[in-house]
Amino acid sequence: MSNSERQPLLEESQQHVFHISRADIPVYPDSLPGESHGKNLTWSSAYILVISRVIGSGIFATPGSIVRSAGSVGLTLLIWLVGTILSACGLSVSMEFGSMLPRSGGDKVYLEYTYPRPRFLASTLVAFHAVVLGFTASNCIIFAKYTLFALHIQPTDLQYKTLAIGLLTAITIIHGFFLKTGIFIQNALGWVKIFLIGAMTLTGIWVLLLQFFGSAIDTFPGAEHTTLLSWDSLWEGSNWSWSLLSTAMFKVIYSYSGLNNINNVLNEVRDPIKTIKTVPTAAFYTAGALYFLANLSYLLILPLNEIKESGELVGALLFERLFGNTIGSTLFPLVIGVSAAGNVMVVTFALARINQEIARQGFLPWQNLLSSSRPFGTPLGGLIVHYVPSLLVIALPPQEDVYNFILDVEGYPGNIFTLAVTIGLLVLRYKEPNLPRPFKAWLPAVWLRALLCVALVVTPFIPPQGGQGDVHFFYATYAIVGICIILFAILYWYVWTVFLPRRGGYKLEEVTEALDDGTPVIRLVRSYFSR
Template identity: 75%
Template sequence: MEQSERQPLLPSPSQNNNPRPLSLGDPHVEVPTEFQDSLPGSGPGKNLTWTSAYILVVSRVIGSGIFATPGSIVKSAGSIGLTLLVWLFGTILAACGMSISMEYGCMLPRSGGDKVYLEHTYPRPRFLASTLIAVQAVLLGFTASNCIIFAKYTLFALSVEPTDFQHKALAVGLLTTIIIVHGRFLKAGIAIQNALGWVKIFLIGAMSLTGIWVLLLRFFGNSHHIIPQESFTSTLSWDSLWEGSNWSWGLLSTAIFKVMYSYAGLNNINNVLNEVHNPVQTVKTVCPSALLTAGGLYLLANTSYLLVVPIDDIKNSGELVAALLFERLFGDHIGRTLLPLAIAISAAGNVMVVTFAHARINQEIARQGFLPFQNLLSSSRPFGTPLGGLLVHWIPSVLVISIPPQGDVYNFILDVEGYPGQLFALAITVGLLILRYREPNRPRPFKAWLPAIWLRIVVCLALLAAPFIPPPNWKGDVDFFYATYAIVGISVILFGVLYWYIWTVLLPRRGGYTLEETVETLNDGTNVTKLVRSYK
């Protein structure tokens, strides 16, 4: 069917009094699921089966978090008992957030994820939600943390005492290679990230089972060389479990941010639904499967860390706690070389799936006219891939890897990513309640449990306030001012609001024009929304 023969996408009745050209990305256009395959410019096609979708989610969730964050989480919590409590609480919050994303994904089954949901829920002020998403995607949508972990574990496995430059060069090299693979070889990139995803699941499964193995050896009296008797007994005593607990909400909030980072990506499939076979059913099954997989493996992995590695060593391990576990269990050769190298490969797999999804979000943003060089960044030419979106993703990622000094930069990146994320999570969660009231008759193949929605709202508010509660000795988990990450996150949001006000309100008011949307089709069939000036 030629484009001129397509049925028009009609606006909702509430918009009939204000007709305007509509675009594929318009948040008010209901795109029926049966038209997803035939929409022009909707993407490179249905390339993702259920298995590929599952790997896309699991490989995004199980990244560097479980290998790198436990040391910082233990340092913030202070005790084994509180550490496990933080992980349990974070898992519950992750489930709440997942259920909300599932309702949105089944209700609006098209690519774009949070961008689509915010635009649909908050159409006024006009362009504000789109602008904030664009600013957040460009300034904070980087893939730096897993590139850093790849570099650290690779150099650790090779017994190299790296310089700051070697760390950064290896991390940038990984990201650049992945950009080339996803930009030139679409199907090969998907196949590689699927393979790395299965390797990752096997790796963390093997690591998680070491805790059970140690317990069995202890039961049969054969693990004295791993854990001395007095250390094992004291670790499992009730008093020792809670010894040294830090109950400061400011410190615990950063630990919760890191747990939630370890679960980030449960909604990764929502970003690429145009490329998924049977998207609604896939969302309803893939997301819970990924949560159960990650949650079970995380529980066993933390048990292994806390049973095998002394808690003081964990607190001082930085991002290398998994390397300490393997070295203690398997010795210098296997434990220090092969398994850390496998963790590095796991981190590379995470970078692949994050880059895959973020490039498509950036492409959707460009298609709606919120980025410069719109035609170039929106097009899928010449290889049928979002090359422009990949480039937009590459630039801030390289800057974040290259500019800050090594040291606490990993934890700082996680906190900076996490704080604005809570602002958007709060807006999306409240928005779900708004949509249930505003559009009660809209089909919802999945509905989030109402207590889960309210729990997430309360926790989001608490986490947003937490950075401004001084921790003990006025010192957080990094060497910066304890609220620096919150200040940076708020600054990014305020910059987005200021940018929106200047180009959509102030300049049009002074110039005597309004911004209107018109649809244009590129040579490759991609629909883009042109923002043009309409003079009065």
């Protein structure tokens, strides 16, 4: 398509209209019944939307696994530094796309715009990724582990999974039947996470100040471990296995996931261009500083071996060491569990609406049922679509490996999509250099992001030392599962849009209709060739 043909589409997007006129890209309905799509999000509310999504359970749960993979303090901090830089590179790509196409939808819009052909392929892949891998199981697991730890219960595998599934079920019911109550609860719990990460940050600063001024450092519970930060022991025990390092990198990047959250709701932002250029950057610097100081707190106060063996309970161990058994091992772990529950609520709220949008565009069966907002004015069908894979991924893997396995399975296909978006940006830079770009990513950052995505796709298949990864089954299992999901999506697309139409003598066309409750949907109907 020439630049002159694409220009009307660009002008339409700059006016924040959600329709795409090009025939081979799906046309999106504008709104759901009962939803207000006015310009409701100010700069400050957009910032809270991003930062509360970014700061989840990752910083309370993943450091133990990262330290175990890295083996040393120095390599651990290096992984976090590299992961932070990579997250910044990925964020710059999202910011350029968001300023160029300021419409709600995020990566879905960018992939469909960049890869319009083969027709429906990008849409099908995005739909599969959102439905099959759009689960919130990881934070359900963290909620169960921290809650049972706070109650001083030695749980069985069944108890862990029952509590995690119970949380998932309760949140699905709340969001499905009590819309305003669910929004109020998730907003309140969002601040709990910010308080907790702030407390951990202040702890690290406190230790550094005590050590710097030499004031009562010998009486501090973690004083005997501060020598780990001396240069002589900084790199002792480092594990330079590319396979383990790549899985650790996935977890760091997971901790920054959500920086592009504002891209998903740009239709509702009052000044989308200004917001996309400033809000994600502010949230990134905030999260990066808090994460660095929180990791410093872990490494200063807890013995390295304890961190390695902590699993997902490293945050609980930190507070227990600082504040004793009563407050540290009961109150704070319980608050972390509640914080994880708040993250489940936020993610479930958003993904249910994404699933509903996918159903409205004709990419899910039972379209009328899954697209409708009846009877409670909520995306109940989208919640059910989200609930099923989350339930399965909690219940099926072994409990001791389930959290890390979930993160890896989520991260690997997501990294492939990130690679596709990044390459897409380079393609548009070459094919359409004159498109207005209010924000333009630094080209070396784009290339670095693309090269690292390629490395993260390949390295899981490199055997680690001893042939054992950070889970108790085959080290590349999560990568194989992720690739199989993508291949199955491609197979589904081929059968649905190529093979069956050729056999049946028809092609798929998009027709916009409205359900009984007013919800606009797109029907993918068969248009038969004349014989």
